[in-house]
Amino acid sequence: MVIALVYFVISMTGTLTFARSMDRQLESPRLRAAWDGRTAEARCTSVRTEETQDADGVPTTVSRVTLEFSTADGRTVSLEEDRSRLAPKEGDFVTVYYAEDAPEEATARTPSFGLRHARAVITAFGSLCAVVGAVVLGGVL
Structure with missing residues (x-):
């Protein structure tokens, strides 16, 4: 029974640590704040494409979209969105x-x-x- 309890405590500690780490890595706190x-x-002001390599050295293409919008209080904010699945052309409008x-932490990613x-x-x-x-x-022990 003691081994089962120790296993449970260690497993829960690992689970909570992993969940917190993944939450930060996925930028969930920033995205939740933006979505809420x-x-x-x-307006898409520019689209720039870069050739890069992933961790395994495989060539990959990354598109970086620069978006500009006005906040509710009239400030103009410009941001570069590289994780968006959007593929707007220059001049297109997208929802952010x-x-x-923190309007500079905006995202064009739709809530998921x-x-x-x-x-x-x-x-x-x-x-x-x-x-x-x-x-x-x-039960086994």
Whole structure:
């Protein structure tokens, strides 16, 4: 029973650490703040394409889109969006999401369940695995 409890505590610690790390890596806090804030129509002012290599050395093309929009209080903000799945042409308009207190952290990424709830989903799945593992260990020992 003690081994099962120790396993459970270690598993939960690992689960919470992993969930927090993935949440930060996916930029979920920044995106949630933007999605919970305001929206604006942004104009694409430029599209720049770069040839890069991924971690394995495979050539890949990355498009960086520069968007410009006005906030609710009239400030003009320009941002470079490189993770967007959008492919606007120069002059096109796209919707951006921004937090009122940090419009420079805006994004053109549309809200998604996965990014909004990544931390909770990872924590729930890891917790379930920890409970099942502890029950199995407790029953076997």
